Amino acid sequence: MAESTEVRNLVYLVTGGCGFLGEHVVRMLLQREPRLSELRVFDLHLGPWLEELKRGPVQVTAIQGDVTQAHEVAAAVAGAHVVIHAAGLVDVFGRASPETIHKVNVQGTKNVIEACVQTGTRFLVYTSSMEVVGPNIKGHPFYRGNEDTPYEAVHKHPYPCSKAQAERLVLEANGREVRGGLPLVTCALRPTGIYGEGHQIMRDFYHQGLRLGGRLFRAIPASVEHGRVYVGNVAWMHVLVARELERRAALVGGQVYFCYDKSPYKSYEDFNMEFLGPCGLRLLETRLLAPYWLLMLLATLNALLQWLLRPLLLYAPLLNPYTLAVANTTFTVSTDKAQRHFGYEPLFSWEDSRTRTIRWVQAMEGSAQ
Ligand SMILES: NC(=O)c1ccc[n+]([C@@H]2O[C@H](COP(=O)([O-])OP(=O)(O)OC[C@H]3O[C@@H](n4cnc5c(N)ncnc54)[C@H](O)[C@@H]3O)[C@@H](O)[C@H]2O)c1
Ligand SMILES: CC(C)[C@@H](O)CC[C@@H](C)[C@H]1CC[C@H]2[C@@H]3[C@H](O)C=C4C[C@@H](O)CC[C@]4(C)[C@H]3CC[C@]12C
Numbered sequence: 001m002a003e004s005t006e007v008r009n010l011v012y013l014v015t016g017g018c019g020f021l022g023e024h025v026v027r028m029l030l031q032r033e034p035r036l037s038e039l040r041v042f043d044l045h046l047g048p049w050l051e052e053l054k055r056g057p058v059q060v061t062a063i064q065g066d067v068t069q070a071h072e073v074a075a076a077v078a079g080a081h082v083v084i085h086a087a088g089l090v091d092v093f094g095r096a097s098p099e100t101i102h103k104v105n106v107q108g109t110k111n112v113i114e115a116c117v118q119t120g121t122r123f124l125v126y127t128s129s130m131e132v133v134g135p136n137i138k139g140h141p142f143y144r145g146n147e148d149t150p151y152e153a154v155h156k157h158p159y160p161c162s163k164a165q166a167e168r169l170v171l172e173a174n175g176r177e178v179r180g181g182l183p184l185v186t187c188a189l190r191p192t193g194i195y196g197e198g199h200q201i202m203r204d205f206y207h208q209g210l211r212l213g214g215r216l217f218r219a220i221p222a223s224v225e226h227g228r229v230y231v232g233n234v235a236w237m238h239v240l241v242a243r244e245l246e247r248r249a250a251l252v253g254g255q256v257y258f259c260y261d262k263s264p265y266k267s268y269e270d271f272n273m274e275f276l277g278p279c280g281l282r283l284l285e286t287r288l289l290a291p292y293w294l295l296m297l298l299a300t301l302n303a304l305l306q307w308l309l310r311p312l313l314l315y316a317p318l319l320n321p322y323t324l325a326v327a328n329t330t331f332t333v334s335t336d337k338a339q340r341h342f343g344y345e346p347l348f349s350w351e352d353s354r355t356r357t358i359r360w361v362q363a364m365e366g367s368a369q
Helices: 020-032 048-055 070-077 098-119 158-172 200-211 229-247 269-275 292-309 321-328 337-342 350-363
Strands: 008-017 036-043 061-062 082-085 123-127 144-145 185-191 193-195 214-219 228-230 255-259 282-284 331-333
Touching: 008 070, 008 214, 020 036, 020 048, 020 229, 020 331, 036 070, 048 061, 061 228, 070 098, 082 098, 082 229, 098 123, 123 158, 123 229, 144 350, 158 185, 158 255, 185 229, 193 229, 193 269, 200 350, 214 269, 228 229, 228 350, 229 255, 229 337, 229 350, 255 337, 269 282, 269 350, 292 321
Parallel strands: 008 036, 008 082, 036 061, 082 123, 123 185, 144 331, 185 255, 193 228, 214 282
Antiparallel strands: none
């Protein structure tokens, strides 16, 4: 918890505050935002861990709610100084329908924006995504690009489409007059692939490896770089930009920022092995056995199976045509815009991020070690 002589008079709202990223944002705010008087945590599914946070100097208000319900959002936003909107359906595995993804990610964001305008909340940070940019459906690489790098952002998948629409709504809302006559100040943060304690996809890879006798099979060439960023540094960037939005409104308002740190550039699978390797898993070099066309055939069969089985059960494996295409396309960022605009520096080194993540995997029951 933050200890400071600063006056505690600010109310923050974090939507999606019980998710993988949201929980880290909530905990980071309590540790590093000394002006907090109340922290509202809004989520469809509240975590039991919230109870332990209610013993500190900040009033932590858990709000079970749905961002698709405008009245629930307005009630949660009313009186907040800052909203960090991280709630979303992060689905590239076919679990939710395109309509549901749109309803949550786009309509939900519209509801948050309108709630800010109607209730007078002036500062809104949106958790966007690298996928707003790419990889695009043409498989064009984005090699160590930045916020100004030209790139043909062409999407068909519901998830990136919804994130792009939502981000555009947030940025267009910058400068709108809110209740009380002052302007709304918004910005969007674009994390690349987030990793760290609580990452469900890392958990899925680990359990898949345990099921396969401690082995994982390489599907992607090691040469395909994929940007990754530690969840603690993403959370820190949210806290910092939320603090600087008021002071640097003219510079930061209406801007997008990639989330970045010193995590190494590697293929998605090789990067995962930085944590799964020390936990006893091995990545087998099966690329010669599984050429890309065979992987695409298997991915397509998975998609067909998902469609056939849907009336009976949800079959949503990691490998599908979309995830294979994304994993197989280089997408890395190299930027310092957040540092230049609001003084961001990663809070956690690569070594610390790696150690924390390894410890989390090791703590999962049935570690292969
Ligand atoms: N995980 C990543 O690699 C990554 C990368 C870039 C951006 N993002 C973005 O970060 C945000 C958080 O992602 P995450 O990885 O923590 O996902 P997550 O699924 O762990 O967290 C999302 C949270 O939003 C909540 N939520 C979903 N629908 C809701 C609704 N209708 N009303 C209220 N709450 C709802 C969920 O209950 C969950 O707690 C998302 O907006 C996502 O697009 C994630
Ligand atoms: C089965 C193999 C082909 C394996 O290598 C597939 C990996 C695949 C599941 C992931 C590869 C890239 C990931 C995405 C990327 O990190 C960025 C994302 C944006 C974020 O907003 C949401 C998550 C994701 C779409 C992320 C999802 C998993 C991958 C597709």
